[in-house]
Amino acid sequence: MSEPFEALVRARLQDADQRYTTGRQALVKVLGGAQRPLTAAEIVEVGDLAQSSAYRNLAVLEACGVVHRVSSTDEFARFELAEDLTDHHHHHLICAGCGDVADFTVPDRLESMLAEVAAELTASGDFAVEDHRFDLVGRCRDCQARASA
Amino acid sequence: MSEPFEALVRARLQDADQRYTTGRQALVKVLGGAQRPLTAAEIVEVGDLAQSSAYRNLAVLEACGVVHRVSSTDEFARFELAEDLTDHHHHHLICAGCGDVADFTVPDRLESMLAEVAAELTASGDFAVEDHRFDLVGRCRDCQARASA
DNA sequence: ATTTATGCAAATCGTTTGCAAACCT
DNA sequence: AGGTTTGCAAACGATTTGCATAAAT
Numbered sequence: 001m002s003e004p005f006e007a008l009v010r011a012r013l014q015d016a017d018q019r020y021t022t023g024r025q026a027l028v029k030v031l032g033g034a035q036r037p038l039t040a041a042e043i044v045e046v047g048d049l050a051q052s053s054a055y056r057n058l059a060v061l062e063a064c065g066v067v068h069r070v071s072s073t074d075e076f077a078r079f080e081l082a083e084d085l086t087d088h089h090h091h092h093l094i095c096a097g098c099g100d101v102a103d104f105t106v107p108d109r110l111e112s113m114l115a116e117v118a119a120e121l122t123a124s125g126d127f128a129v130e131d132h133r134f135d136l137v138g139r140c141r142d143c144q145a146r147a148s149a
Numbered sequence: 150m151s152e153p154f155e156a157l158v159r160a161r162l163q164d165a166d167q168r169y170t171t172g173r174q175a176l177v178k179v180l181g182g183a184q185r186p187l188t189a190a191e192i193v194e195v196g197d198l199a200q201s202s203a204y205r206n207l208a209v210l211e212a213c214g215v216v217h218r219v220s221s222t223d224e225f226a227r228f229e230l231a232e233d234l235t236d237h238h239h240h241h242l243i244c245a246g247c248g249d250v251a252d253f254t255v256p257d258r259l260e261s262m263l264a265e266v267a268a269e270l271t272a273s274g275d276f277a278v279e280d281h282r283f284d285l286v287g288r289c290r291d292c293q294a295r296a297s298a
Numbered sequence: 299a300t301t302t303a304t305g306c307a308a309a310t311c312g313t314t315t316g317c318a319a320a321c322c323t
Numbered sequence: 324a325g326g327t328t329t330g331c332a333a334a335c336g337a338t339t340t341g342c343a344t345a346a347a348t
Contacts, residue, residue: 019322021328040312050330055313057328071220075312075338093276102276106266113259118285121253127242129287136267138278168347170303189337199305204338206303224313224337 005032005085012064023049024057028066028081037070037078037092037101073137074099092135097143106134154181154234161213172198173206177215177230186219186227186241186250222286223248241284246292255283 009028013020026047031038038046044054058079061067066085070078072094078101083089089111090103118129139147158177162169175196180187187195193203207228210216215234219227221243227250232238238260239252267278288296 019327021322023329052314052331053329056315059314069222077312093270095276096279104270110262110266113262114283117255117259121242121285122287125293126290127244127251127285127287128293129285130245131286133282133284133286134263135282135284136270136276136278137280137282138271138276141275144274144277168302170347172304201306201339202304205340208339226337 005081008085009066012066013060016060016064018060018064021057023047023053024061027054027057027061031067031079031081032086034080036103037080039076039078041076043079070101072099072101091133093140094135094137095140095143096137097139097146100140102140104136110134154230157234158215161215162209165209165213167209167213170206172196172202173210176203176206176210180216180228180230181235183229185252186229188225188227190225192228219250221248221250240282242289243284243286244289244292245286246288246295249289251289253285259283 006028010020013024026049027043030043030047040051040054040058043058044051047054049057058067058069062069062079065082067079068082070080070092072078073096076099088103090105093102093104095101114132114134118132121127122129155177159169162173175198176192179192179196189200189203189207192207193200196203198206207216207218211218211228214231216228217231219229219241221227222245225248237252239254242251242253244250263281263283267281270276271278
C-alpha cells in the first residue's frame with residue numbers, strides 16, 4: 001500500500017483533524033485497487049470491516065475530499081477515489097440493466113467544451129459549478145447479450 | 150389539461166395496456182406544470198393522491214416512457230416528463246447544498262459532440278448507449294448566499 | 299361482471315445511529 | 324487518562340407491497 005496518493009490522503013485527513021486508521025486505509029486500498037466505483041456491499045466484503053464502519057468512514061473520507069459518491073440507476077450508492085487523487089478524470093457508463101458502473105474517458109476537445117459551458121454558468125452567478133457529470137446510460141455487454149437471448 | 154402531449158401519453162399507455170386513470174392524469178398534469186423535476190413528496194402534496202398510488206403510477210408511467218426519473222445528491226428521487234413528450238432536451242443543475250434540480254440547455258455544438266461520443270461507443274459494441282446525462286453539480290443562488298452569510 | 303387502480307397500513311432494505319468495548323496518542 | 328473508532332444491534336426513512344374497497348371498461 002504505497003500508492004502515490006497515500007500521502008495525499010493522509011494530508012487531507014490531517015487537515016480535517018481526522019485519523020488515518022487501519023479501517024480507513026483498508027477502504028482507500030480497496031477503492032484504489034478497483035477500476036470502477038464499488039457498492040458498499042462490495043467494499044465491506046473485500047475490505048473486511050463492519051458495515052457500519054464502512055459507511056461511517058466513507059462519509060468521513062467523502063467529507064475530506066478523498067472519496068466520491070456515484071449514483072447509478074439502481075438503489076445502491078457507489079464509491080470511488082476522488083479524481084484529483086488518482087489524477088484520472090473520467091466519466092461513467094451506467095448500465096440500466098444491472099446498475100453496474102464502468103469508467104470511460106472522452107476526447108479533450110469535448111472536455112474543454114464542457115468546462116467552457118460550466119465556466120459561463122458560474123460567471124452568470126446563477127449557479128456556482130463545482131463538478132460536472134457526463135454519464136452515458138445504456139446496456140453493458142452482458143446485459144445486451146441477456147436482452148437478445 | 151389539453152397539453153399538446155396528452156394524446157401521446159394516452160397512446161403510450163394504451164400500447165402498454167395501461168389505463169389513463171384520473172390519478173395518472175393528475176401526475177402528468179403536475180409534472181407538465183413544473184419546470185423542474187419534482188420529488189415524490191412534492192408531487193403527492195400538489196397532486197392530491199395517496200403516496201402509494203403516486204409511487205405506483207410513477208413506476209407505470211416510467212415503464213411506458215412517459216416519466217423520467219432523475220437522481221440528485223440527496224436521498225430523494227425526482228421525476229419529470231420524458232423529453233420526447235415535451236420536446237425539450239435539457240440537462241440538470243444539481244445543487245449540492247439543497248438537492249434541488251433545475252433545467253438548463255447547452256449549445257448545439259456541444260450536444261452534437263455528446264451524441265457523437267455516444268454513437269462511437271455504441272458502435273464499438275461494448276456499451277449500447279440509450280441516454281446521456283450531462284449534469285452540473287454546484288450551488289444554486291440561494292445556497293451560495295447561505296454559504297457566504 | 300371482471301379486471302385494474304386506489305388508499306391505508308405494514309413490510310422492505312439500504313443506510314444511519316446508540317452504545318459499550320477496543321484503540322490510538 | 325482522554326478522546327476517537329469500532330462492531331453489534333436497533334432505528335431510520337424513502338420506497339414498496341398486501342389487502343380490501345372503489346373505479347374503470
